[in-house]
Amino acid sequence: xxxxLSTWPWEGLGSxxxxxxxPFLAKILHARHQEDTCSQALWCLHILILCxxxxxxxxSWTTYSNMLFLxxxxxxxxxxxxxxxIDKEWDWDNFILLQAALATLIFYKFPFLADLPxxxxxxFVAVVLLHIAISEPLYYLTHKYFxxxxxxxxxxxxxxxxxxxxPFTAGHLTLLEHLVLAVVIGVPIVGACFxxxxxxxxxYGYVLIFDLLRSLGHCNTEILPHQIFEKFPFLRYxxxxxxxxxxxxxxxxxxxxxxxxxxxxxxxxxxxxxxxMHKKFSLDAGKNSRVPDFVFLAHVVDMTSAMHAxxxxxxxxxxxxxxxxxxxxxxxxxxxxxxxxxxxxxTFLVSFYKLRGMLHQTWSVPRFGFQYxxxxxxDGINKHIEEAILRANRLGVKVISLAxxxxxxxxxxxxxxxxxxxxxxxxxxxxxxxxxxxxxxNEIPDDVTEVFLSGSTSKLGRAIALYLCRKRVRVLMLTLxxxxxxxxxxxxxxxxQKYLVQVSKYQxxxxxxxxxVGKWITPREQRFAPPGxxxxxxxxxxxLRFRRDCTYGDLAAMKLPEDVEGLGCCEYTMDRGVxxxxxxxxxxHSLEGWTHHEVGAIDVDRIDVVWEAALxxxxxxxxxxxxxxxx
Numbered sequence: 211x212x213x214x215l216s217t218w219p220w221e222g223l224g225s226x227x228x229x230x231x232x233p234f235l236a237k238i239l240h241a242r243h244q245e246d247t248c249s250q251a252l253w254c255l256h257i258l259i260l261c262x263x264x265x266x267x268x269x270s271w272t273t274y275s276n277m278l279f280l281x282x283x284x285x286x287x288x289x290x291x292x293x294x295x296i297d298k299e300w301d302w303d304n305f306i307l308l309q310a311a312l313a314t315l316i317f318y319k320f321p322f323l324a325d326l327p328x329x330x331x332x333x334f335v336a337v338v339l340l341h342i343a344i345s346e347p348l349y350y351l352t353h354k355y356f357x358x359x360x361x362x363x364x365x366x367x368x369x370x371x372x373x374x375x376x377p378f379t380a381g382h383l384t385l386l387e388h389l390v391l392a393v394v395i396g397v398p399i400v401g402a403c404f405x406x407x408x409x410x411x412x413x414y415g416y417v418l419i420f421d422l423l424r425s426l427g428h429c430n431t432e433i434l435p436h437q438i439f440e441k442f443p444f445l446r447y448x449x450x451x452x453x454x455x456x457x458x459x460x461x462x463x464x465x466x467x468x469x470x471x472x473x474x475x476x477x478x479x480x481x482x483x484x485x486x487m488h489k490k491f492s493l494d495a496g497k498n499s500r501v502p503d504f505v506f507l508a509h510v511v512d513m514t515s516a517m518h519a520x521x522x523x524x525x526x527x528x529x530x531x532x533x534x535x536x537x538x539x540x541x542x543x544x545x546x547x548x549x550x551x552x553x554x555x556x557t558f559l560v561s562f563y564k565l566r567g568m569l570h571q572t573w574s575v576p577r578f579g580f581q582y583x584x585x586x587x588x589d590g591i592n593k594h595i596e597e598a599i600l601r602a603n604r605l606g607v608k609v610i611s612l613a614x615x616x617x618x619x620x621x622x623x624x625x626x627x628x629x630x631x632x633x634x635x636x637x638x639x640x641x642x643x644x645x646x647x648x649x650x651x652n653e654i655p656d657d658v659t660e661v662f663l664s665g666s667t668s669k670l671g672r673a674i675a676l677y678l679c680r681k682r683v684r685v686l687m688l689t690l691x692x693x694x695x696x697x698x699x700x701x702x703x704x705x706x707q708k709y710l711v712q713v714s715k716y717q718x719x720x721x722x723x724x725x726x727v728g729k730w731i732t733p734r735e736q737r738f739a740p741p742g743x744x745x746x747x748x749x750x751x752x753x754l755r756f757r758r759d760c761t762y763g764d765l766a767a768m769k770l771p772e773d774v775e776g777l778g779c780c781e782y783t784m785d786r787g788v789x790x791x792x793x794x795x796x797x798x799h800s801l802e803g804w805t806h807h808e809v810g811a812i813d814v815d816r817i818d819v820v821w822e823a824a825l826x827x828x829x830x831x832x833x834x835x836x837x838x839x840x841x
Contacts, residue, residue: 213364215386218304230307234258234314249324253317257310260414264306264421269523271377271425276521279558281431283499286456286491290563290776291374293786296528298371302381305388312392316400326408333407337416340398342470349394349468350477356387357462375452375459377425378524394468395420423469427455436492439485446485447472453488457481501605503568504800506793507598508560508613509575509582511751511782513544516578520561520779527779528786551576557598563777565770570797573598575616579751582615592622599628603637608803610637611796614750617641617809619669625809640808642795647673647812648821649766649791650748652831654724660684662719665728667694670748673812674726676702679709680814686713686722688729727753736760752783764832766791771828788832798824 220227234254241251275281276291317323356366365384372379383391399416402408426433432453439446450471458465464481467473474480510516517537520527526534555576562571575594581587595616602610617624624641647670654661661678665671666687675685679702687710689695695712702710716738719725725739727747733756739745741759748766755762769788770777781789789797799808802823 213386215389216365216368216384218301218308218385220304220307221301227301227304227307231258231261231310234310249321250317253314253324256410256413257313260417261306261310263414263418265303267418267421268302268377268381268425271422271429272524273521275376275429275431276524278521278560278562282559283494284431284433284491286430286432286453287374287460288500289374290561291376291524291778292776293528293778295372295374295376296524296778298368299376299378299382300525302378304385305381305383305391308385308388309392309395312396316396320403323403323408326403326410326413328409329411330407330409333402333409333412334415336402336405336407337398337412340401341416344397344401345394346468346470346473348397349391350466350473352390352394353466353468354477354479357466370459370462375428375430375456376524377428380424380428427452427469430456432488432491434488434492436485436489439488447475451488453491454481454484457484457487500569501607502562502571503608504570504797505598505602505607505610506570506572506613506789506796507557507575507595507610507616508572509616510548510578512579513541513548514538515782516544516548518780518782524778530780530785531783548578552581557594557601561779563770564775565797566773566801568800570800579615582618582621588621591616592627595622596628596631599635599637599639600632603632603635607637609640609796609800611640611642611792611799613790613792617643617792623810624669625807629807629809635807638799638805638807640796640799642790642792642799642808643670643673644808644812644816644820645768645795645798645824646670646748646766646791647677648817648824649768649831650674650726650746651677651817652821653746653763654678654683654726658683658724660686660722661724661726662686662688662713662722663726663728664688664731665749667691667698668728669810669812671726671728672698672701673814673817674728675710676814677817679706682706682709684709684711686711686718688713688716688718690714767832768794768824769830769832770794770797773828785832794824794829795820798827798829801827 220230223229234257237254238251241248355361365386369379369383369387372382395417399408399413402412427450429452432451434451448470450467450469454465454471461481464479465471465474465484466477466479471480471484514533514537515531517523517540518527518531526537557573557575560572560574562569564570575591575598577587577591577594582591595612599610612625615621622628624643625639629635629639650670651674661683663671663675663685666675667689671687675687675698678685687695687698689712692712699707699710713719716735720738720740723740723743725743725745727745727749730749730751731753733754736753736756739757739760743757743760744763745753745760746763747753750765752765753762764783767784767788767790774787777787780786781793784790795808798820
């Protein structure tokens with residue numbers, strides 16, 4: 211049975227709950243024609259503005275705490291925020307809607323609030339004194355009660371179900387708890403107003419500072435230097451730190467205060483490790499950070515996908531990438547950031563997860579996809595990639611895997627440029643294309659006898675063609691270069707060379723229902739495929755799904771093992787827990803402990819070896835089609 215006031219009345223509305231802000235907007239618009247409701251409309255306007263600022267406050271803190279390139283060495287709890295926690299905290303902002311409704315009720319109950327001045331200095335003093343005298347002890351006592359058996363089990367356990375504190379965790383409470391919190395935050399404001407000391411600026415200031423301190427305590431990043439508390443010892447009892455509140459989440463019988471540890475001191479619930487741990491995290495910032503075992507070196511795809519990063523919009527990043535209209539107004543900001551990255555930025559840490567005790571990180575080269583096709587930008591991009599490889603080598607990283615355009619053949623020979631330039635590298639450089647080829651081949655049903663292959667003389671196209679011809683599959687290789695075709699054909703054993711056939715036009719595939727696309731094809735070119743064709747593809751970006759009478763495969767990908775920990779963001783368009791095959795290829799290289807570089811041309815004989823290793827370690831193919839590769 212659900213406990214009373216443990217759920218929200220608009221829980222079933224989902225995202226449509228924001229319609230409940232509609233009456234505020236309607237009141238504002240209606241007031242343009244009704245002068246007698248002007249004060250009410252102004253109040254509604256202030257509420258909407260304040261709600262917007264509050265949401266921005268929590269989002270800003272969440273963005274900061276997830277900027278791992280800034281916070282990785284200051285993180286208190288080192289684990290990652292996984293999808294389970296993100297989903298639990300999805301409706302973190304319910305309390306803002308609740309408090310907006312309560313504030314409106316108070317306004318209609320006490321109309322004199324419509325006459326509040328813009329500023330009253332004494333009001334700020336009053337609200338601080340009322341907070342210290344009433345709100346702090348009230349919160350402390352109720353918080354302790356919520357840790358009692360019944361209240362904790364039915365209410366407060368929801369808040370503590372988030373293993374890694376985040377600013378959004380501050381709002382992850384039940385309705386009953388937020389009603390209590392509304393009283394805590396409301397008493398100083400209403401009290402100051404009843405004393406005749408209230409003002410508009412006082413309400414804005416108190417509410418936003420309240421939110422700032424709540425976010426600070428849950429940000430999981432120690433940003434307060436210990437020297438402040440050592441120079442002014444009594445200050446440690448007036449202001450808590452992120453470390454102080456994180457101790458409450460790990461040792462729940464201590465540190466119950468709202469913002470002021472003095473109430474824990476008076477209540478004998480102050481954790482004795484609070485100051486030592488704060489000093490330790492403050493001193494250790496930038497030191498002794500754990501070295502990743504494996505690094506996936508990614509890059510930004512385009513403007514809109516840049517906003518898919520976990521530190522920009524956490525909830526958006528936890529879902530497969532799609533272009534969302536609501537984010538389009540942010541494109542000018544993204545454009546400016548792109549220019550700044552182009553001018554100043556270095557390769558940076560984006561995300562991480564753990565697998566069987568190993569730390570795996572994703573770094574990003576600060577370049578967008580279109581920049582890889584600018585001839586004058588090639589040297590700069592290679593410099594960034596080289597610096598990332600050398601940095602990984604200095605740190606002691608075992609494997610670094612190059613994503614998509616970072617291993618472009620024309621750019622750096624699939625990574626051979628760096629391996630040849632630095633022959634003493636201890637970090638293994640991997641392009642991951644062997645597993646990409648394996649995944650693509652694995653999706654082709656056993657009964658296929660003929661395929662059409664575009665991009666046939668590329669690194670992946672060559673490997674796929676040579677593998678298929680050994681399986682006695684006829685490969686129609688689309689290429690205008692007879693020289694490149696013959697070079698690949700000669701690599702095949704003599705008895706299988708006849709299965710490789712050069713074609714120069716798409717019309718040659720009019721009767722072939724299995725197309726493997728390694729070079730982007732237009733909707734016009736897709737017209738030559740017969741109805742029922744399936745388009746397998748390893749081309750970036752993926753081709754347009756133009757034909758309704760055909761089916762389209764996704765980019766080669768694999769699902770990570772079930773025991774992955776701390777994964778909370780999706781890799782571009784991939785589903786949760788799914789990564790591109792080149793990412794998975796580097797991961798397998800690391801798990802197997804292979805000591806060779808995987809750069810340049812693909813070793814066809816290793817396709818089965820890498821595939822078997824991936825399956826052995828629990829990676830799973832995304833497609834459920836019966837496979838060609840034997841395992």
